[in-house]
Amino acid sequence: MLSDVQSRKPEANFKLTRVGVKGIKKPVCIKRKEKVVNLIANIELFVDLPPTRKGSDLSRNAEIIEEIVDSSVRQPSKSLEDLCEKIVEEMLLRHEYASKAEARINSDYFLERCTPGGKKSLEPYKIMAVAIKGRGEAAKKFIGVEVIGMTVCPCAMENIKAKYGEIYSHNQRNVASVFIENDGSIDADEIISIIEKSMSTPTFEILKRGDEMEVVRKAHENPKFVEDVVRDILKEIVSRYKNLPDSTVVIARSESFESIHKHNAFAERITTIGELRK
Amino acid sequence: MLSDVQSRKPEANFKLTRVGVKGIKKPVCIKRKEKVVNLIANIELFVDLPPTRKGSDLSRNAEIIEEIVDSSVRQPSKSLEDLCEKIVEEMLLRHEYASKAEARINSDYFLERCTPGGKKSLEPYKIMAVAIKGRGEAAKKFIGVEVIGMTVCPCAMENIKAKYGEIYSHNQRNVASVFIENDGSIDADEIISIIEKSMSTPTFEILKRGDEMEVVRKAHENPKFVEDVVRDILKEIVSRYKNLPDSTVVIARSESFESIHKHNAFAERITTIGELRK
Amino acid sequence: MLSDVQSRKPEANFKLTRVGVKGIKKPVCIKRKEKVVNLIANIELFVDLPPTRKGSDLSRNAEIIEEIVDSSVRQPSKSLEDLCEKIVEEMLLRHEYASKAEARINSDYFLERCTPGGKKSLEPYKIMAVAIKGRGEAAKKFIGVEVIGMTVCPCAMENIKAKYGEIYSHNQRNVASVFIENDGSIDADEIISIIEKSMSTPTFEILKRGDEMEVVRKAHENPKFVEDVVRDILKEIVSRYKNLPDSTVVIARSESFESIHKHNAFAERITTIGELRK
Amino acid sequence: MLSDVQSRKPEANFKLTRVGVKGIKKPVCIKRKEKVVNLIANIELFVDLPPTRKGSDLSRNAEIIEEIVDSSVRQPSKSLEDLCEKIVEEMLLRHEYASKAEARINSDYFLERCTPGGKKSLEPYKIMAVAIKGRGEAAKKFIGVEVIGMTVCPCAMENIKAKYGEIYSHNQRNVASVFIENDGSIDADEIISIIEKSMSTPTFEILKRGDEMEVVRKAHENPKFVEDVVRDILKEIVSRYKNLPDSTVVIARSESFESIHKHNAFAERITTIGELRK
Ligand SMILES: [Zn+2]
Ligand SMILES: [Zn+2]
Ligand SMILES: [Zn+2]
Ligand SMILES: [Zn+2]
Known part of the structure; x- marks a missing residue:
């Protein structure tokens, strides 16, 4: 024994x-x-x-x-x-x-x-x-997704346009994530799509020359700070999931591997759906 | 402009x-x-x-x-x-x-x-x-320290002793940490010492043969689960810092790179000093 | 265009x-x-x-x-x-x-x-x-495998036995790997088995108390330095794969997450099967 | 004993x-x-x-x-x-x-x-x-440096310019490194400068708006593939260190965290100074 x-x-x-x-x-x-x-x-x-x-x-x-x-x-x-x-x-x-x-x-x-x-x-x-x-309680369940995309800086773009009449800016790889309480009505694939739409552009593993050009063009028509990425994710979640209870916990994050710096830019909101609906 | x-x-x-x-x-x-x-x-x-x-x-x-x-x-x-x-x-x-x-x-x-x-x-x-x-508020300050030491499994040791009359067990590298709100009365070096004393033994970068033997011996006289490491850290903190306010947040963790498994064992307490004093 | x-x-x-x-x-x-x-x-x-x-x-x-x-x-x-x-x-x-x-x-x-x-x-x-x-040449192919197991230190064990009459020692997680040129006659699963046999013991994700005891016991009957792990892997490869050409490149490594130190011990051989056969 | x-x-x-x-x-x-x-x-x-x-x-x-x-x-x-x-x-x-x-x-x-x-x-x-x-031999010494900078894609830039008359492109963080045998005549700081000059632009931890604009502008005037970064590093090394022996080992690498992809682009040359001088 x-x-x-x-x-x-x-x-x-x-x-x-x-x-x-x-x-x-x-x-x-x-x-x-x-x-x-x-x-x-x-x-x-x-x-x-x-x-x-x-x-x-x-x-x-x-x-x-x-x-x-x-x-x-x-x-x-x-x-x-x-x-x-x-x-x-x-x-x-x-x-x-x-x-x-x-x-x-x-x-x-x-x-x-x-x-x-x-x-x-x-x-x-x-x-x-x-x-x-x-x-003796029901389980609380959460899902999280992490998505890599691209952001173009709105600030450099606007100032360069004003001074030089050109529309280039710095752009970079961005990693954004959502972590959300899930009563069963949320699908991970849908959250991934929401994040992709909230970046300057989603990115792709295969891009032939014509495609590359269009992705870069789309991104430059849609400049975003890390702050914008987080807010646009939250806006879409609030708008799409009208039946989620107010108490639903949601965390959205965006981190840019800044091309002009050696460090990263970061934005985050930790809240509930109820707070976002106010 | x-x-x-x-x-x-x-x-x-x-x-x-x-x-x-x-x-x-x-x-x-x-x-x-x-x-x-x-x-x-x-x-x-x-x-x-x-x-x-x-x-x-x-x-x-x-x-x-x-x-x-x-x-x-x-x-x-x-x-x-x-x-x-x-x-x-x-x-x-x-x-x-x-x-x-x-x-x-x-x-x-x-x-x-x-x-x-x-x-x-x-x-x-x-x-x-x-x-x-x-x-308009005072800053809240926290310090954290992370310490590598060694744990020896008490369970394997006891069962091996009972069956084979020997006192060996499995032992391994353990990483323990404390994160604590600091009103100014806590010194990081002291917390490091507390963690080292709470493991089976602290470890050393230099050990000649005689030293190695004594470190291993001490560890085997002092077997600890990850749970024991966390509790012994908390006990010492409560006992040593009698003047800390009850609201002081404290987190203690211990993670063992189990030698008998490919995964890690982990224990954690997230609490306040007040809770620990009850 | x-x-x-x-x-x-x-x-x-x-x-x-x-x-x-x-x-x-x-x-x-x-x-x-x-x-x-x-x-x-x-x-x-x-x-x-x-x-x-x-x-x-x-x-x-x-x-x-x-x-x-x-x-x-x-x-x-x-x-x-x-x-x-x-x-x-x-x-x-x-x-x-x-x-x-x-x-x-x-x-x-x-x-x-x-x-x-x-x-x-x-x-x-x-x-x-x-x-x-x-x-215009044939492809050279290589396979590599990495295996986590356990090593028990032979040195501490022998000295502790001599001084204290006990057989305990320090033991720890070990990561060993083989990278070998493969003309098609080598199977990755077989190399994994060779590595597992060359450690003090393979490790397991599930161990109930009785099993844990036997794994620990086996390891202590079979103490190994990182150097021993590498040599025993090489010995078994030379002995098992008699038809491999002399030019076959082979690299064997063993790294121990030393429980008594904060750093790792490491051993490696980079050679050919022909060299090992000499 | x-x-x-x-x-x-x-x-x-x-x-x-x-x-x-x-x-x-x-x-x-x-x-x-x-x-x-x-x-x-x-x-x-x-x-x-x-x-x-x-x-x-x-x-x-x-x-x-x-x-x-x-x-x-x-x-x-x-x-x-x-x-x-x-x-x-x-x-x-x-x-x-x-x-x-x-x-x-x-x-x-x-x-x-x-x-x-x-x-x-x-x-x-x-x-x-x-x-x-x-x-019984003299020591061989090597130094290595790793530098973070920025690259702008020349291909997307040229095609976008041809089609849309704009000069934007994708740009991103690039990590480049040099590892070189050093007889004592090479200083790490100099190699760092060489790498920085070989990127589209070096990057900076502090950039106020005006500075940011100029860094981004400089980068877009100087588009570079990872291949260009490696070659421009090598060219400068050959030109600057005329007294290095032909046998001097040199490795140059450039890796871009592509903003339009989730994977990285990579270029590398492993050679000797003698080879580069041919
Ligand atoms: Zn910017
Ligand atoms: Zn155990
Ligand atoms: Zn040892
Ligand atoms: Zn490109």
Whole structure:
């Protein structure tokens, strides 16, 4: 009979906010709109720990993940956040001492896009999902997406135009993200589209000369600060999701790898849909 | 006369939580206990932005940093958090539209340590400081430290002892950190010492054979889960800083690069000193 | 008619060793032993550039990747290095000015393993493939694998045993890798197994208490320096692959995240199979 | 008396190419042109290992670094590569079994620059140094520098001008580097200047509106592919360092964080000065 050292009383009897595992990688499948999507998930699982228990039995987390991976192949969840929900439900069953469980998964993700000239290109994104569940409560679910696009500086453009009569400016790679509480009515693909429309232009992995020109042209007709990207994302979210409850948490971010500087420009709003509707 | 595009009204009139710069690197000096310490600071500066203003003038942040670097050489601050405080004060002066300013700095940091056998070794750490200031309010300051040490698993040790009569276990590199609100009474070096004492053993960059043996022996006499590391840090902080106000925010973390797994074990407490005193 | 700026003569007429794209991510399929494996490939493609041509037409690389991704789903290659070979062949066709093409792909990769106690666990690895082809020559292909395991220090163990009569030591996570020229006779899975056998023990994502104990015990019966890991890998490769030509390039590495230090220990051999056979 | 396990004969008697330590961080001072420069060095040290010896005594490396750090404060080396040379000399003395020693150091580094409008700005760079010494031979020394700047695409610019009569294009952050064998006649600061002149424009941490406009204007008057950056660096090196021996190894690289793509463009030349002079 092996000792259960984790179940002992600790010397310093404080409860802990999160105890668990980080950096677990597993292939998982989800089923989006009749299409099975293969992801390589980076997984973090945590429970809270009462002051009366020395340790959390971390191998239970690893077992849950292993079973979920298997079942995700046989019977895929319809989203990454539903997969997270299944996991936190299972965690509360097996960590009987915990009052709360949290699952965080992120993965590379791909969608087909069409360049201005009509060429198809498979574009890379990041998706993230989180589920947090208190014992006896419904799980709260969140989704996140990260999108790479391009911004053109409105300030340099306007001043250069005034002084030199030309419309060039500095432009650069921009990484924007949205993290939003999801009651089930939001689709990650839609949020990705909203972000792409909020940049000076989305970018593409394949651009032949004619296409490149049109992308650059579109961007220069649509200059944006990092601040503009965040606000335009928020505006579109408020306008599109009229049924989301006021309490819905939303975080929008935009970070530009400034071409004229060695550092980045950054803008962020952390709020609720209710605040944005005021 | 150049256009001030940033001061225009934006189309989507949402306020923003944080607008600023990330990834600025500068050498700075601080003066700790009569000793000038040269740091290479990684700096992030943010202000909030009202709904009536299109953009924040980010070049003001860069100017503030440049001036602070210069003045830090001539007249060093006595801590990184005091440097952050000077910066947020200046930020509120120059971003007259902002109601709040935030400065975050982190840096490599070094302290001399003594091995069990008495050999001196300069050990690397990370330090972090944050200052957040609302207009017309006092700045809130925080310090953070990150320390690498070693943990030995108590569970494997006990079961191996019971079955095989030996006392070996798995052990590994552990990274622990504390982030704490600082009214001025806390010194980063002291928090580093507290973390080192809370691990199975601190580690050293130089260990000759005799020293190595003693470090390994000490660790095996002192097995710790990640949970134990966090709790022992908290216990020592509560016991040592009796004058800190109850509202003092404190975050303690421990992450083990498990030698028996490819993933990490993690424990965390996010709380206030008042909660810990209950 | 768009200008072909890349085909102009450059002002400084030096040839270039490598011109191309880095950081392209795409999902690809390969077919290993009747099983279709879904990978998320990180891709780098390069050609050389003659002194007479200003630029390489980089969009051709992106087109090749897009087509290969599609065809990898319909008709999977049997290995990542065969996929690289297809790519470099296509590159030499489309970059008619180049004399050499190079494709490098790496990806997360997973294999099922069995713990000492018989529990199944899907373990994460990295695989890498490279193909380099000179015009009119056969492609040279290479495969690489990276494996996480555990090492126990033989030195501390022996000295502790002599002084204290105990067999504990420090142990830690070890990352070992092999990169080897592959004429087609080497399978990545086999190299992964060779590396796992060359460590003190392979590690597992799931370990219940009994299993944990056995893994730790096995590791302590099999202490290894980073140097031992590299040599034992090389010994097994020489012994197993008797038909590889003497000219076969092989690189073996082992890096330990030393639990007693904040830095890593590292050992490496860069050689040919012929050298090792002497 | 402690056992010297490292000095035993290994079971698999292969020699090893490199055995040593990685990831050691230490503050070091160097003295450049009468100015003491404080660096935070990331250090890697390796020796080769004969087939007759099980392990390298890694603690000797840590001791050497500790002593060098101390002495670098009292008596600074005049360059990072001279510091590396001191280290490899000491390594061959203490690793009496080794035939070769290698020291690699990199660090953040800063130089004062002046914007077009005359504002001073301290700009961040990376410097690297390597020394490799065979027993009984002179050390070979290398320096490396990494510089962030900006490139404007010549192809999009020309086609947009032809079609729309405007001169805008896509532009982006570019990271270029040079690694060159140094007989003592090359100064890192000079190589940094050469790289900055080879981009469309150097970039600056502080740019007020007028300055920003001039930097962007200069960049658009000077469009460059990654290929152009590498060639222009090489051209300037050949022209400036007429006394370097033909055998001098030189590597030049340029990588653009393409604003129109999610991936990077890359160009590289690996050669000798002799080859470039042909
Ligand atoms: Zn701008
Ligand atoms: Zn354990
Ligand atoms: Zn050891
Ligand atoms: Zn272009």
